[in-house]
Structure formats: C-alpha cells, structure tokens
Amino acid sequence: xxxxxxxxxxxxxxxxxxxxxxxxxxxxxxxxxxxxxxxxxxxxxxxxxxxxxxxxxxxxxxxxxxxxxxxxxxxxxxxxxxxxxxxxxxxxxxxxxxxxxxxxxxxxxxxxxxxxxxxxxxxxxxxxxxxxxxxxxxxxxxxxxxxxxxxxxxxxxxxxxxxxxxxxxxxxxxxxxxxxxxxxxxxxxxxxxxxxxxxxxxxxxxxxxxxxxxxxxxxxxxxxxxxxxxxxxxxxxxxxxxxxxxxxxxxxxxxxxxxxxxxxxxxxxxxxxxxxxxxxxxxxxxxxxxxxxxxxxxxxxxxxxxxxxxxxxxxxxxxxxxxxxxxxxxxxxxxxxxxxxxxxxxxxxxxxxxxxxxxxxxxxxxxxxxxxxxxxxxxxxxxxxxxxxxxxxxxxxxxxxxxxxxxxxxxxxxxxxxxxxxxxxxxxxxxxxxxxxxxxxxxxxxxxxxxxxx
Numbered sequence: 001x002x003x004x005x006x007x008x009x010x011x012x013x014x015x016x017x018x019x020x021x022x023x024x025x026x027x028x029x030x031x032x033x034x035x036x037x038x039x040x041x042x043x044x045x046x047x048x049x050x051x052x053x054x055x056x057x058x059x060x061x062x063x064x065x066x067x068x069x070x071x072x073x074x075x076x077x078x079x080x081x082x083x084x085x086x087x088x089x090x091x092x093x094x095x096x097x098x099x100x101x102x103x104x105x106x107x108x109x110x111x112x113x114x115x116x117x118x119x120x121x122x123x124x125x126x127x128x129x130x131x132x133x134x135x136x137x138x139x140x141x142x143x144x145x146x147x148x149x150x151x152x153x154x155x156x157x158x159x160x161x162x163x164x165x166x167x168x169x170x171x172x173x174x175x176x177x178x179x180x181x182x183x184x185x186x187x188x189x190x191x192x193x194x195x196x197x198x199x200x201x202x203x204x205x206x207x208x209x210x211x212x213x214x215x216x217x218x219x220x221x222x223x224x225x226x227x228x229x230x231x232x233x234x235x236x237x238x239x240x241x242x243x244x245x246x247x248x249x250x251x252x253x254x255x256x257x258x259x260x261x262x263x264x265x266x267x268x269x270x271x272x273x274x275x276x277x278x279x280x281x282x283x284x285x286x287x288x289x290x291x292x293x294x295x296x297x298x299x300x301x302x303x304x305x306x307x308x309x310x311x312x313x314x315x316x317x318x319x320x321x322x323x324x325x326x327x328x329x330x331x332x333x334x335x336x337x338x339x340x341x342x343x344x345x346x347x348x349x350x351x352x353x354x355x356x357x358x359x360x361x362x363x364x365x366x367x368x369x370x371x372x373x374x375x376x377x378x379x380x381x382x383x384x385x386x387x388x389x390x391x392x393x394x395x396x397x398x399x400x401x402x403x404x405x406x407x408x409x410x411x412x413x414x415x416x417x418x419x420x421x422x423x424x425x426x427x428x429x430x431x432x433x434x435x436x437x438x439x440x441x442x443x444x445x446x447x448x449x450x451x452x453x454x
Contacts, residue, residue: 051197061166074165076115120222122161124157148366163444254295290449291446294450297329299327299329349384355382363375412427
C-alpha cells in the first residue's frame with residue numbers, strides 16, 4: 001500500500017488534522033519493497049541524493065558536547081559523580097532530566113540510573129519529525145542538520161535506554177511531512193530511499209569505528225531501535241546487512257521495530273512473504289526459559305473498544321497475505337515468560353512538558369506537532385511513570401480485510417486524546433511510551449543473556 005493511497009483515503013478535509021498526528025506516521029510498507037541502490041537515490045523529481053561524505057551524528061558517545069551525555073565508554077560525560085544525569089538541548093543549551101515521577105500510588109520522584117560503562121550498544125533511528133526537507137535541497141551529499149526535534153523525540157522514546165547501552169543516533173535525510181502531504185495533493189509517493197541510504201552509511205561508520213570495544217578490543221553486542229520511518233529504514237538495513245551467519249547478525253542482541261508493518265509468518269503456511277526472511281520473533285515459553293536474543297520485538301499499539309480490531313483502513317497492523325501477520329511482541333509478556341496474548345500490566349513512561357522544553361504557548365514543546373492532542377503533565381521530572389495503569393496484550397483477528405495484529409492497550413482513559421480508539425493511527429505516536437519501562441528492562445535482560453551466552 002503506497003503512502004499516497006493511505007493518506008489520500010482520509011480525504012483533503014482531514015489533511016490539516018492529520019498533520020498533527022502523522023508526523024511519526026510514515027507508512028512502513030516501503031520496508032518490504034525492494035530498496036533503491038544505496039549508492040544514490042532519487043529524493044526530489046529531477047535530482048539525485050548521494051551518500052553523505054561523513055555521518056551526521058545526533059548522539060555519539062565520546063564526541064564533544066554529546067547531547068545524550070555519554071563519554072566514549074558510555075558513562076556520563078558531564079556532571080559530578082552522583083549528580084542528576086541530564087541530556088542537553090542543542091538550541092538553548094539547557095539541561096533536561098530523564099528522572100520520573102511515579103504516580104502509581106503516592107507520587108514519588110525516581111532518579112534515572114546513571115550509566116556506568118554499559119557493555120552493549122543501541123543504534124537508534126528516530127521517526128518522522130522533519131516538517132520540511134532537511135537540508136532544503138536534498139541533492140548531492142549536502143548533509144542534514146541536527147535539530148532539537150530530533151533530540152526531543154529521541155529522549156522521549158529511547159533516552160532511558162542510556163542506562164543499558166551506549167546510544168548511537170544518526171541524523172538522516174528523511175522523507176518529511178511536506179512530501180507526505182504532497183503525495184495527497186499530487187497522487188504520488190514520497191521517496192524514502194535517501195533516508196535508508198543515510199542509515200546504512202551511519203551503520204557502516206558505527207560498525208567500522210565504534211563497535212569495537214575501547215577496553216576489551218572485542219566487538220560489542222548491539223540492540224537496534226526504530227520507530228515508524230526509522231523502523232522502515234532499519235528493516236532495509238536488516239535485509240541487506242544481517243544475513244544469517246554474517247558478522248553483524250552475530251552481534252545482534254535484538255531488533256526493536258515499533259510502529260511499522262513488519263510481516264512475519266503465522267505458522268500456518270510458508271514464510272514466503274516475511275519482511276525479514278529467516279529472522280525469528282522473540283518468544284519465551286515460561287519464566288524459567290532463557291531470554292531469547294538475535295530476534296525481533298515490535299508492535300503497533302491501539303486502544304480499541306469493545307473487542308474490535310483496527311479498521312480495515314488502519315495504517316498499521318494489517319496484513320493481507322495468507323499465513324502471515326504483522327509482528328506483535330508484548331515486551332511485558334516476554335519478560336514474564338507468558339504468551340504474547342496474555343493481558344499483562346505495562347510499565348508506561350509518558351513524557352512531561354519539561355522534557356520537551358514546553359512553554360505556555362507550546363506546552364508540548366519541540367514535539368507540539370507530533371503530540372498534538374496530548375495533555376502532557378507539568379512535573380519536576382522528564383517522565384510520568386505509571387507502572388500498572390495500562391495493560392497490554394497482542395491480539396490477532398482475521399476478517400474480510402485480512403488479518404489484524406496489534407498491541408491492545410487498555411486502561412488509558414484520559415491519558416490519550418479523544419478519538420484514539422477509532423483513529424486509523426491508534427496510539428502510534430506513543431508506541432514506545434506505553435511500555436517504555438518494559439522495553440528498557442527487556443533490553444537489559446537480553447543484553448545480559450547475550451553476554452552470558454558468549
């Protein structure tokens with residue numbers, strides 16, 4: 001299904017409203033398509049983008065003024081021992097905390113665990129947040145510029161992984177919102193291959209220069225973290241660089257591919273339409289079983305009412321190929337060692353307006369477009385933690401439109417914008433946050449298992 005077709009079906013009357021919620025909603029069907037050669041890609045009609053001369057890093061451990069605040073070994077780059085761990089915005093230079101207020105019972109301040117030379121890495125690709133092309137002319141090897149929106153969405157989704165891994169986050173020439181809206185107006189598809197090329201280049205840079213441990217001299221394990229367009233670009237990378245038996249595959253702890261239509265076999269027929277052939281889904285049969293590694297975690301979250309499935313025109317979670325479904329792994333169920341379809345409490349971390357440098361005029365700060373409709377809390381911390389407010393379970397339902405597979409989230413109530421239960425995007429913009437505590441814990445457990453196995 002093409003991006004233009006999906007967005008066009010909402011109709012022009014819905015475009016303005018959709019802008020607020022599709023900023024991270026690039027259709028991931030492109031991930032299953034054959035990518036353009038990574039040597040060059042068509043970015044704008046009549047122009048050609050070339051590989052970047054150098055990777056543009058948003059966060060790279062050990063670089064001067066790393067906004068993610070990790071030195072070469074992943075420990076805090078700034079701040080005295082025992083001090084609050086903070087990230088630093090590019091524009092204002094202001095420090096922002098990753099601490100949380102736990103509101104499960106009596107509100108309690110929880111300090112973010114300061115990184116202490118974590119033994120593994122995370123390579124993270126953020127979703128769509130560029131409203132216009134970055135750079136404006138995506139020709140040749142003109143590089144993109146790091147923006148506070150990139151950092152804001154990175155901190156919101158994966159900043160808390162810094163306690164578990166060194167965070168590597170490239171800036172890439174993504175397909176911006178403007179191109180998606182242009183697709184509605186012209187009936188054409190946006191081109192996503194330039195971003196995939198940049199991500200592949202950043203991975204090659206990381207693999208050659210950073211994956212070797214600075215202390216042991218050995219290659220390090222790595223967790224891939226993606227969302228939406230970021231997931232689509234990581235899928236392309238997995239298809240091209242992570243074949244069974246390859247060196248990168250040996251170092252893969254897991255790939256977290258959220259908010260994208262990653263298709264897997266459902267066990268009832270051939271796996272001929274798998275998005276990433278041969279890569280297993282993370283499963284665990286009991287709490288006593290070993291934690292799986294080298295596998296896929298992912299889901300698209302919805303808060304469907306009354307036992308219904310996402311609509312036939314839902315943008316995520318729908319497969320039309322027989323014997324296949326869209327990837328759904330509930331991280332909380334995987335940790336507990338129960339079936340993905342079991343209802344389990346989710347450890348949710350929702351961002352505050354302080355994390356995003358919110359103001360009176362723009363309370364959701366740098367992500368005002370992405371999180372339009374969300375009433376972020378004003379708390380003296382970066383996140384509000386709700387340990388068991390939400391429950392989640394992977395559901396699969398087959399109907400005339402195909403097979404829907406999604407993470408059903410219940411208990412949100414007023415936490416989510418009105419209409420979330422009927423939106424074709426569901427809870428897409430908070431896919432990470434509804435189970436962020438579980439995802440970080442899972443990454444730690446899988447990293448420990450991967451290390452122990454070696």
